[in-house]
Amino acid sequence: MSRLIVISNRVSVPDKKKKDGAQGGLAVALGAALKEHRGIWFGWSGKETEVFTGDLNMQRTDGITTATIDLEPQDIDEYYNGYANRTLWPLFHFRIDLAEYERQFGSGYERVNERFATSVAPLIEPDDLVWVHDYHLLPLGKMLRDRGIKNRIGFFLHIPWPPTRLLVSLPFHERLVLTMLEYDIIGFQTREWLESFCHYVEKELGGTVDADGVIRFEDRVVKAQAFPIGIDYEEFSRAAVGDTARSAYERLVQSAEGKKVLIGVDRLDYSKGLPDRFEAYDRFLTQNAESAKDVVLLQIAPPSREAVVTYQEIRETLEGLTGSINGAHADIDWVPIRYVNRGYPRAELAGFYRASRIALVTPLRDGMNLVAKEYVAAQDPEDPGVLILSRFAGAALQLTDALMVNPHSGDEVSEAIRTALSMPKEERIRRWQGMIETVKNEDVKKWQKDFVAALKGS
Ligand code: ADQ
Numbered sequence: 001m002s003r004l005i006v007i008s009n010r011v012s013v014p015d016k017k018k019k020d021g022a023q024g025g026l027a028v029a030l031g032a033a034l035k036e037h038r039g040i041w042f043g044w045s046g047k048e049t050e051v052f053t054g055d056l057n058m059q060r061t062d063g064i065t066t067a068t069i070d071l072e073p074q075d076i077d078e079y080y081n082g083y084a085n086r087t088l089w090p091l092f093h094f095r096i097d098l099a100e101y102e103r104q105f106g107s108g109y110e111r112v113n114e115r116f117a118t119s120v121a122p123l124i125e126p127d128d129l130v131w132v133h134d135y136h137l138l139p140l141g142k143m144l145r146d147r148g149i150k151n152r153i154g155f156f157l158h159i160p161w162p163p164t165r166l167l168v169s170l171p172f173h174e175r176l177v178l179t180m181l182e183y184d185i186i187g188f189q190t191r192e193w194l195e196s197f198c199h200y201v202e203k204e205l206g207g208t209v210d211a212d213g214v215i216r217f218e219d220r221v222v223k224a225q226a227f228p229i230g231i232d233y234e235e236f237s238r239a240a241v242g243d244t245a246r247s248a249y250e251r252l253v254q255s256a257e258g259k260k261v262l263i264g265v266d267r268l269d270y271s272k273g274l275p276d277r278f279e280a281y282d283r284f285l286t287q288n289a290e291s292a293k294d295v296v297l298l299q300i301a302p303p304s305r306e307a308v309v310t311y312q313e314i315r316e317t318l319e320g321l322t323g324s325i326n327g328a329h330a331d332i333d334w335v336p337i338r339y340v341n342r343g344y345p346r347a348e349l350a351g352f353y354r355a356s357r358i359a360l361v362t363p364l365r366d367g368m369n370l371v372a373k374e375y376v377a378a379q380d381p382e383d384p385g386v387l388i389l390s391r392f393a394g395a396a397l398q399l400t401d402a403l404m405v406n407p408h409s410g411d412e413v414s415e416a417i418r419t420a421l422s423m424p425k426e427e428r429i430r431r432w433q434g435m436i437e438t439v440k441n442e443d444v445k446k447w448q449k450d451f452v453a454a455l456k457g458s
Pocket of ligand 1: 026267300301302342346366367370374
């Protein structure tokens with residue numbers, strides 16, 4: 001069997017010591033694939049070094065080999081905090097108002113991709129399959145080809161692919177997309193992002209795309225396909241009924257004192273639509289004064305990318321909104337929003353999901369959104385809660401039985417909260433049954449297997 005070389009910005013090694021599903025689903029799935037294929041996971045260690053050396057730190061943990069490199073502070077500024085998170089992330093989430101086009105970000109991005117290619121190329125043997133992940137490494141395939149790597153190389157994009165008319169606002173967009181045509185297979189989360197990519201190739205590059213997603217451009221033939229990512233259903237649904245989840249469930253139910261809990265779980269990121277969500281909840285409280293005190297919103301939002309100014313701003317905005325909404329509506333024995341800035345072990349999250357009557361998953365744009373799937377997986381089949389889901393999350397294309405909303409419309413979200421609170425049990429069960437089948441069948445293991453099969457060309 002061919003070995004698998006996984007390349008991503010950061011490397012996350014499955015840790016046997018972390019109990020109760022503390023490991024993210026993606027790390028578990030890639031870890032399983034790597035074990036099966038005796039592969040290597042390569043990426044940035046997350047550490048800084050004064051001068052780049054390209055020295056590999058190789059480790060073998062629990063049957064998985066990882067190889068990491070350290071980056072210079074300038075690399076981290078320009079490549080990670082710069083081009084990846086201040087240029088591509090906002091642009092690919094349709095926020096050209098936030099995208100920063102700085103020339104040194106672009107050159108730092110190319111430099112680090114070159115450094116990745118130079119460091120990983122010697123590890124690649126002739127029969128290996130190479131799988132590159134996400135927007136940090138879009139041009140890596142081309143840089144590997146430049147170093148004589150002739151292996152099958154695949155790329156998977158975890159975030160949306162923007163419409164052509166937005167993408168063309170990126171300086172050198174054509175150069176970037178051309179580098180991607182050096183992959184053998186390019187995977188997207190949904191048909192929507194796949195179609196946007198194919199549209200760009202046809203309209204801007206003059207390439208052709210056939211009905212099977214085979215792209216032809218000059219002498220290149222590349223397959224583009226949607227591979228919707230899922231959660232580790234087996235692990236997560238098991239965790240949801242384990243001891244840790246049960247005590248987290250009890251803790252939330254008791255502290256809610258009979259009120260219905262609405263839950264939100266998101267990285268603190270402007271793409272997740274948190275201010276709009278809080279404003280919609282505020283509207284719900286104002287318009288439904290009689291039932292307002294029967295609910296409480298628990299928003300769990302661990303900070304992320306704190307070196308980037310827009311992330312500091314979203315944090316301030318939310319703190320302000322929480323203060324003003326709680327100030328306007330709270331009583332001596334009730335606070336409408338519990339806003340928590342920390343992470344929780346996954347099994348505890350599962351218990352919180354199960355204790356919540358409603359999940360508010362209302363990103364303004366999201367490649368997929370795994371929280372929506374985790375919420376469904378954690379529900380009690382006899383008495384499931386209601387998923388309120390943004391139509392702009394990739395997950396909306398699969399979880400069609402959710403209560404679908406436009407997250408920009410406070411009225412629509414407020415109305416959906418009201419509908420969800422009064423939804424009869426039969427309807428909750430019917431909707432949940434529609435969704436659980438998808439969550440179960442299209443899990444992260446299937447995603448990983450489908451991608452690797454396509455990468456093999458089988
Ligand atoms: P993210 O933008 O990070 O992922 P998401 O898919 O929702 O978004 O995944 C977040 C994960 O982090 C979930 O597994 C969630 O449980 C976990 N998490 C969030 N808050 C947490 C907390 N407080 N404590 C513990 N865990 C927490 C990107 C893309 C998505 C895409 C994924 C996978 O933006 O669109 O679905 O990659 O491809």
